[in-house]
Amino acid sequence: MLTQTIKTELTDIVGKERYLDKTAELACFSYDSFTEEAMPEAVIFPMTTREVSRVMEIASKYKIPVTGRGAGTSVCGAPIPVKHGIVLCFTKMNKIIEVNTPDRYIIVQPGVVNINVQKALIPLGFFYPPDPGSMTSSTIGGNIAQNAGGPRCLKYGVTMDYILGMEVVLASGKIVRFGSRNVKDVTGYKLASLFCGSEGTLGLVTEAILRVVPQPETQKTIMVIFDDLDNTAKAVSDIIGSGIIPAAMELMDNASMNAIEDAVGIGFPRDAEGALLIEIDGIKEACEKQTKQIIEKAKKNGAVSVQEAKSESEREKFWNARRSAYGAVARIAPDPISEDVTVPVSKVPEMIRRIIEITSRYGLKVSVVAHAGDGNMHPVIPIDRSNTDQRLKVEKAFAEIFKVAIALGGTLSGEHGIGLGKSKYLPLAMSKDSIEFMSVIKKAVDPDEILNPGKFV
Numbered sequence: 001m002l003t004q005t006i007k008t009e010l011t012d013i014v015g016k017e018r019y020l021d022k023t024a025e026l027a028c029f030s031y032d033s034f035t036e037e038a039m040p041e042a043v044i045f046p047m048t049t050r051e052v053s054r055v056m057e058i059a060s061k062y063k064i065p066v067t068g069r070g071a072g073t074s075v076c077g078a079p080i081p082v083k084h085g086i087v088l089c090f091t092k093m094n095k096i097i098e099v100n101t102p103d104r105y106i107i108v109q110p111g112v113v114n115i116n117v118q119k120a121l122i123p124l125g126f127f128y129p130p131d132p133g134s135m136t137s138s139t140i141g142g143n144i145a146q147n148a149g150g151p152r153c154l155k156y157g158v159t160m161d162y163i164l165g166m167e168v169v170l171a172s173g174k175i176v177r178f179g180s181r182n183v184k185d186v187t188g189y190k191l192a193s194l195f196c197g198s199e200g201t202l203g204l205v206t207e208a209i210l211r212v213v214p215q216p217e218t219q220k221t222i223m224v225i226f227d228d229l230d231n232t233a234k235a236v237s238d239i240i241g242s243g244i245i246p247a248a249m250e251l252m253d254n255a256s257m258n259a260i261e262d263a264v265g266i267g268f269p270r271d272a273e274g275a276l277l278i279e280i281d282g283i284k285e286a287c288e289k290q291t292k293q294i295i296e297k298a299k300k301n302g303a304v305s306v307q308e309a310k311s312e313s314e315r316e317k318f319w320n321a322r323r324s325a326y327g328a329v330a331r332i333a334p335d336p337i338s339e340d341v342t343v344p345v346s347k348v349p350e351m352i353r354r355i356i357e358i359t360s361r362y363g364l365k366v367s368v369v370a371h372a373g374d375g376n377m378h379p380v381i382p383i384d385r386s387n388t389d390q391r392l393k394v395e396k397a398f399a400e401i402f403k404v405a406i407a408l409g410g411t412l413s414g415e416h417g418i419g420l421g422k423s424k425y426l427p428l429a430m431s432k433d434s435i436e437f438m439s440v441i442k443k444a445v446d447p448d449e450i451l452n453p454g455k456f457v
């Protein structure tokens with residue numbers, strides 16, 4: 001309970017303008033895209049590390065729960081303040097502190113939106129590879145906390161692979177720095193990595209040093225259509241198995257293609273069962289050779305049409321189609337529930353078949369989009385979350401889908417994280433001892449459990 005005394009102490013730090021506690025204001029910070037909600041008692045917008053630290057000193061003194069928040073684009077309930085207390089929203093800590101391409105890093109505050117990192121780098125011939133579908137709104141702090149991935153991560157890796165160092169405020173208010181500006185740095189534990197995927201349960205990121213890489217000389221983008229979903233998935237296995245690593249390899253099934261077609265109309269055939277959006281980047285000659293090899297493999301696996309983007313605008317058209325998939329499904333029902341499982345690439349065909357079989361058994365519609373080259377798939381079920389029966393069916397269907405993914409040698413999440421939605425399934429993917437080990441770390445750095453309490457650890 002935030003008493004008047006506590007409120008006064010907090011507003012002394014950030015002022016009244018950056019402290020919200022009216023019900024209507026608080027409601028905006030009570031949810032993400034997951035099916036649950038919980039109200040905070042106050043929302044605070046810090047602007048400096050010192051302010052974050054002072055807020056945490058007070059939270060620690062009075063044992064008030066604190067949940068960090070970026071743009072709130074999480075789909076697993078990670079930023080929902082289930083134990084109420086304070087939401088610390090980082091959107092005003094949105095400065096790019098240093099861009100240093102000769103030394104290949106960029107230093108940012110946590111509230112910088114991913115796309116703004118890209119915008120700062122592109123004119124300099126560099127880029128920051130992690131590219132979640134939410135990159136136009138999600139923040140670097142949220143990306144780190146969820147260890148976000150995206151289409152390009154097939155070739156380039158996920159957020160954790162690009163974190164050189166960070167500044168973190170601990171539950172006690174203590175400010176600590178991990179890592180450095182150096183790509184090679186084995187000085188002690190790689191503690192910055194521990195915070196990737198920690199979902200705000202260990203500390204609050206107040207600054208990050210991100211590794212950046214030069215833009216490739218060229219890129220080629222191909223849209224391949226199949227009339228059979230199995231063949232689509234087999235083509236994925238065949239291409240990846242041959243040693244070619246495209247920059248991205250995105251799969252859309254018939255339901256996604258039709259939803260996209262209804263929303264943005266790019267000319268997908270209505271009866272096609274699968275599409276692959278493939279991008280290859282690198283040296284021109286290598287790209288041309290690999291494009292030829294990919295097209296050969298796609299045709300060998302039954303591709304009915306292959307379209308190569310002839311211009312940047314055509315490339316954008318293909319990517320817009322893929323990126324609009326989630327929004328397109330949202331036109332079918334107001335609350336599309338997007339899940340996230342990963343299986344070994346060779347198991348992609350079977351996983352997709354099983355997803356379709358399980359959801360149809362529950363009478364649910366499903367569309368599957370996948371970062372197929374790394375086996376990471378997103379079954380999206382459009383529902384109306386006010387319909388309890390539908391919600392129950394979705395929960396049961398996803399419980400089965402998670403079990404199948406694990407049985408196929410996969411895992412519970414490739415990029416969206418565990419949050420609220422999947423914490424009960426954690427024992428499927430991790431042993432008791434591993435879960436216990438996470439608890440030991442959590443208790444060591446946050447003994448009163450005030451940082452994002454009620455989540456997976």
Ligand SMILES: Cc1cc2nc3c(=O)[nH]c(=O)nc-3n(C[C@H](O)[C@H](O)[C@H](O)COP(=O)(O)OP(=O)(O)OC[C@H]3O[C@@H](n4cnc5c(N)ncnc54)[C@H](O)[C@@H]3O)c2cc1C
Pocket residue numbers: 032033067068069070071072073074075078079090110131132133134137138139140141142143144145146147148149150151199200201203204205206326415416452
């Ligand atoms: C349309 C759409 C597409 C998406 N596509 C992808 C995708 O391709 N890949 C992918 O990985 N995800 C994707 N996501 C999920 C989501 O965008 C990511 O998880 C993203 O990283 C969340 O960032 P955010 O700024 O919105 O964080 P929030 O949702 O606000 O918070 C997420 C977590 O980060 C914690 N947090 C936030 N800031 C900090 C901080 N400074 N310090 C410590 N903890 C903090 C919060 O407590 C919470 O646990 C998608 C979501 C949507 C809606």
